[in-house]
Amino acid sequence: MRGLKIVAACLWLVASGLMAQEIPAGTVIPVMLRTTLDARKAKVGQKIEAQVMQNVPLSSQTRIRTGAKLVGHVVEVTRPSAASGSRGSRIAISFDRLLMGGAAIPVTTSLRSLASMMEVFEAQLPTNAIDDYGTTAADWVTVQIGGNVVYRGNGTVMTDGQVVGKSTIGGDVTAKLIASGDGTCRGTAAGNDREQALWLFSPSACGAYGFAELKIVHAGRHDPVGQIILASDKNVHVPAGSGLLLRVTAASDHSLTGAPFGESSARQEGHDL
Numbered sequence: 001m002r003g004l005k006i007v008a009a010c011l012w013l014v015a016s017g018l019m020a021q022e023i024p025a026g027t028v029i030p031v032m033l034r035t036t037l038d039a040r041k042a043k044v045g046q047k048i049e050a051q052v053m054q055n056v057p058l059s060s061q062t063r064i065r066t067g068a069k070l071v072g073h074v075v076e077v078t079r080p081s082a083a084s085g086s087r088g089s090r091i092a093i094s095f096d097r098l099l100m101g102g103a104a105i106p107v108t109t110s111l112r113s114l115a116s117m118m119e120v121f122e123a124q125l126p127t128n129a130i131d132d133y134g135t136t137a138a139d140w141v142t143v144q145i146g147g148n149v150v151y152r153g154n155g156t157v158m159t160d161g162q163v164v165g166k167s168t169i170g171g172d173v174t175a176k177l178i179a180s181g182d183g184t185c186r187g188t189a190a191g192n193d194r195e196q197a198l199w200l201f202s203p204s205a206c207g208a209y210g211f212a213e214l215k216i217v218h219a220g221r222h223d224p225v226g227q228i229i230l231a232s233d234k235n236v237h238v239p240a241g242s243g244l245l246l247r248v249t250a251a252s253d254h255s256l257t258g259a260p261f262g263e264s265s266a267r268q269e270g271h272d273l
Contacts, residue, residue: 025194025250030199039089040238068100109246110220116210117241123200146202175203190250
């Protein structure tokens with residue numbers, strides 16, 4: 001019983017530290033979706049949850065711990081229709097609270113990358129042969145979502161022969177985000193040049209992976225800030241178990257005007273991740 005009290009007290013202290021300093025803008029939070037998103041069934045106001053999948057260091061003394069929850073809600077839904085000329089479907093969501101150690105910490109996030117449940121599964125499998133002679137997870141070579149290769153044995157993340165990040169024996173990956181060549185995804189954001197917790201995502205991961213019809217129409221950096229809008233020519237369906245690479249937004253990212261739900265622009269078509 002005493003041990004449980006100590007653990008609870010430690011979690012409360014960590015959460016209190018987070019509340020005191022807030023979560024720095026530009027911080028990446030890798031999560032697994034715990035609520036299925038389906039435009040046919042979703043309702044405005046419906047609660048959604050995601051779970052933090054890797055410790056997220058904020059300073060030498062505070063971190064967001066694995067298992068913490070991000071909570072949000074469905075903002076708006078356009079259901080698919082069989083009517084001629086239908087624009088398909090859309091769903092807008094927003095995460096606004098981080099639940100940790102009994103505390104609810106306000107947060108606003110944008111979306112950099114989204115991966116299907118199958119992509120998440122495959123990124124956890126070793127690509128090297130596993131024999132019957134005691135090969136351990138420390139020897140695994142895995143491929144991150146986005147294509148970078150993790151060599152757990154020497155603790156590196158590689159792409160094109162270059163080291164772009166670090167890995168633990170357990171597979172936790174940290175790295176500085178890499179901007180995409182077409183400008184769709186940024187590297188450093190809000191002056192936050194720290195190495196970020198990426199879980200199964202590559203430092204260069206950008207956009208949606210493993211979804212044939214899905215598009216990230218609005219990432220949430222610009223008005224409406226914090227709203228993530230997903231669209232499909234068919235039905236938007238993102239199962240629980242999918243992975244999201246979220247980033248805490250800054251006030252300076254906010255634009256003065258925004259487009260109504262359902263409208264598109266060059267910026268909304270994904271060029272703000």
